[in-house]
Amino acid sequence: MDDRAARVALTWLAEPGHRAIWALVEECGAEQALVRLLRGDVPDQSLRAAVLAKTADLDPRRRADLTLRRAERLGARIVVPSDDEWPERVASLATLALEGPLKINLDVRPPLCFWVRGALPLGETLDRSVAVVGARAASGYGIHATTEIAHGLASHGWTVVSGGALGIDAAAHRAALAAGGRTVAVLACGVDRPYPVTNSAMFERIVETGLLISEWPPGSEPLKHRFLIRNRVIAAATAGAVLVEAAARSGAIQTMGRVLALGRPAMVVPGPITSAMSVGCHELLRSRPDATLVTGLPDVLEAVGRIGEYPGAVPRGPERRRDALDEESAVILEAVPRRGSVTPEELAERAGVALRVVLRRLSLLELAGFVERRGNGVALSRSGSRAP
Amino acid sequence: MDDRAARVALTWLAEPGHRAIWALVEECGAEQALVRLLRGDVPDQSLRAAVLAKTADLDPRRRADLTLRRAERLGARIVVPSDDEWPERVASLATLALEGPLKINLDVRPPLCFWVRGALPLGETLDRSVAVVGARAASGYGIHATTEIAHGLASHGWTVVSGGALGIDAAAHRAALAAGGRTVAVLACGVDRPYPVTNSAMFERIVETGLLISEWPPGSEPLKHRFLIRNRVIAAATAGAVLVEAAARSGAIQTMGRVLALGRPAMVVPGPITSAMSVGCHELLRSRPDATLVTGLPDVLEAVGRIGEYPGAVPRGPERRRDALDEESAVILEAVPRRGSVTPEELAERAGVALRVVLRRLSLLELAGFVERRGNGVALSRSGSRAP
Incomplete structure (x- = not known):
């Protein structure tokens, strides 16, 4: 049994993303992981019991074989990490090891x-891609905003990724199709029966010019918990995500939480404060300072375009000169004396800027190599090479 | 000639907020400042010339006398810093010494x-006050949002401060009046001829139950530059300001810039991305991370209520315990080893959080006394008294 078939068999044993199974595959490969699981050679007792129950009626290797044939009949293929077309970005989910709080x-x-x-x-299709997600019960405003942004993204060569649902998702896919661009629907069920059926005609069009993808084997039902598992792929496979409309505590908000946890641009379209469909968007913007308000395509392109410029970190030292500072930071930096140090409180007074602003800016000035901490105070950086 | 009359005379010599005149008054008092200005005993040559030109036809002391009588006939009074009713908060403008960039x-x-x-x-009226400002060409949505917020503020005992203009300003004043609450119109012209005349009936109602105030003597015209000078008072006299609607680069945006420079809560109501009247609001929210998106009265009350809780600074050390940390900060703090130090990069990997998020949170964790820097690394704070 090869790696591909072993992976298919493993997806019959537990839902995608299962931590213990993934760890086992990392440790000894998919084929060996399957062997060990089937002979109960794993420390996790509940996993042993689950495997036993799942394999009672049919050997997963036999099931994998049936699934592979079925996929072939459907014109579906199975993509695994060793394939050239594997989307590398999803590997970022491996480091999203967030337990506890x-x-x-x-x-x-x-x-x-x-x-x-x-x-x-x-x-390649997911390489330059942006997720556009939101409420099923979208308003006319939400559909309009989605259409503008998704059409623009597709026209600029970006793949539009969404979940194939009613409302915002469908508007995003349709706008990308209308623009003659590329779109990917990430499903929470089998690719043979994309959900919801209302969108069947759209799904057929997506198969023709884009992609329908799923972690679940053909025939899988769109069970409720699968949408949350699926959402992590939408977050991880794209360069950033746009939330257009969302009620409070919606699934799309959960997707955005993962986008933020992955450190990707989490873009949020505001709306009228009188609209229930914008409540989730505004909550996210209020609670997460790292979420970005976007008002249209230019803001979205600016946010995802940045990725290439600054891969993953705050710009440091010589890359960022004094000229590039924002006004407040420049004022604060000017107020640092040439000799000796000052406390943040003194600095606030000298610069005529609120203490909380000084505190916030100082961290960035320090990271950028302009200033350094000395005891309770702050001084101009001694290392001339990094100073402006 | 007493202090009050001297101050009135000084306002005839230069526009309110004039730096050199204010410095002179600080140095030697209003009466002596006037004497020195009138005899040309000031270093600033252009100021000497300006005073000479202004005093050619009428002695400013005589003019002050006439103005005081005129004010009395109008039922207007002159309030100076030595009066009990002087609004102390405007003194914050003295430390707003921002030159250069x-x-x-x-x-x-x-x-x-x-x-x-x-x-x-x-x-006392301005003590618990919030400014509600915005576009003259407001939309129905903007008027609705303004009315909700201003009515709520007034009902909760907050004074609603605005500029008396058409659109958002007038809606704010009217909502406060309708709530039976207090409202203050800060004018850019004389209180005898409030501008615009369209709002005359409203101004009369404000005089009955609220206040009309101005830095300019009765009879002064609402010249264009005066609105910008006036805006600094709206920013400085209130506990915070709400921007409801604004086109790009509007005067209300300038007011919010001053609110931010003063370190006060700068609250912004979002709107549809399709509305030109929300462009300025969204621009402000995008460009200023210290501006706060608000969706209604509860958010506004939360923002201005905070002032009392944390007067002007980030909460430090023992006041803020580990429990109070946001989720990401808690995860990052948990990833700091009990002994030794880690680099931010290692911490990002251990916590499974993006480096830029780690860098941002670390500064706050450091300020809060949870961690400290050691060389290029970060370690748990050694000072047990401050650690959680």
Whole structure:
């Protein structure tokens, strides 16, 4: 049994993203992981019991074989990490090891494989992609905003990724199709029966020019918990995500939480404060300072374009000169004496800026190598090479 | 000639907020400042020339006398810093000494005096006050949002402060009046001829139950530059300001810039991205991370209520325990080893959080006394008294 078939068999044993199974595959490969699971050679007792129950009626290796044939009949392919078209970005889910206080479900591990329908190569298609997600019960305003942004993204060569649902998701896919661009629907069920059926015609069009993908084997039902598991792929596979409309505590908010946890641009479209469909958007913007308000395509392109410029970190030292500072930081920096040090409180007074602003800016000035801490005070950086 | 008359005379010599005149008054008092200005005993040559030109036709002391009589006939009073009802908060403009890169006009000094119409004591009325400002060409949505917020503020005992203009300003005043609450219109012209005349009936109602105030003597025209000078008082006299609607680069945006420079809560109501009247609001929210998105009265009350809780600084050390940390900070703090130190990069990997998030949170964790820097690394704080 090869790696591909072993991965398919493993997806029959537990839901995608299962931590223990993923760890086992990392440790000894998919084939060996399957062997060990089937002979009960794993420390986790509940996992042993689950495997036993699942394999009672049919050997997962036999099931994998049946699934592979079925996929072939459907015109679906199975993509695994060793394939050229594997979307590398989903590996970021491996480092999303957030336990304890962070309210992200435990099933945050990378996918084992994808079922794919459509001719485009998966990895390349997702390489320059933006997720556009939101409420099913979208308003006319939300549909309009989604259409503008998704059409623009597709026209600029970006793949529009969404979940295939009614409302915002469908508007995003349709706008990308209308623009003659690329779109990917990430499903929480089998690619043979995309949900919801209302969108069937749209799904057929997506298969023709885009991609339908799923971590679940053909025939899988769109069970409620699967949407939350699926959401991590939408967050991880894209360069950033736009939330257009969302009621309070919606699934799309959960997706954005994962986008933020992954450190990707989490973009949020505001709306009227009188609209229930914008409540979730505004809550997110209020509670997460790292979420970005976007008002249209230019803001979205600016946010995802940045990724290439600053890969993953705050710009440091010589890259950022004094000229590039924002006004407040420049004023605060000017107020630092040439010799000796000052406390943040003195600095606030000298610069005529509120203490909380000084505190916030100082951290960045320090990171950028302009100033350094000395005891309770702050002084100009001694290392001339890094100073402006 | 007493202090009050001297201040009135000084306002005839230069526009309110004039830096050199304010400095002179600080140095030697209003009476002596006037004497020195009239005999040309000031270093600033352009100021000497300006005073000479202004005093050619009428001695400012005589003019002050006439103005005082005129004010009395109008039922207006002159309020100066030595009065019990002087609004202390405007003194914060004295420390707003921002020259150079900050694009705030130079006329940022505190007022010398106020002309006031209305029975309420000025200082007490402004003590618990919130500015509600925005576009003249407001939309129905903007008027609705303004009315909700201003009515709620007035009902909760907060004074609603605005500029008396058409659109958002008038809606704010009217909502406060309708709630039976207090409202203050800060004018950019004389209190005898409030501008615009369209709002005359409203101004009369404000005089009956609220206050009309101005830094300019009766008879002064609402010249264009005066609105910008006036805006600094709206920013400085209130506990915070709400921007409801604004086109790009509007005067209300300038007011909010001053609110931010003063370190007060700058609250912004979002709107549809399709509305030109929300462009300025969204621009402000995008460009200023210290501006707060508000969706209604509860958010506004939360923001201005905070002032009392944390007067002007980030909460430190023992006041803020581990329990109070946000989820991400808690995860990052948990990832700091009990012994030794880690680099931010290692911490990002251990916590499974993006580096830029780690960098941002670390500064706060450090300020709060949870961690300390050691060389290039970070370690748990050694000072047990401050650690949680």
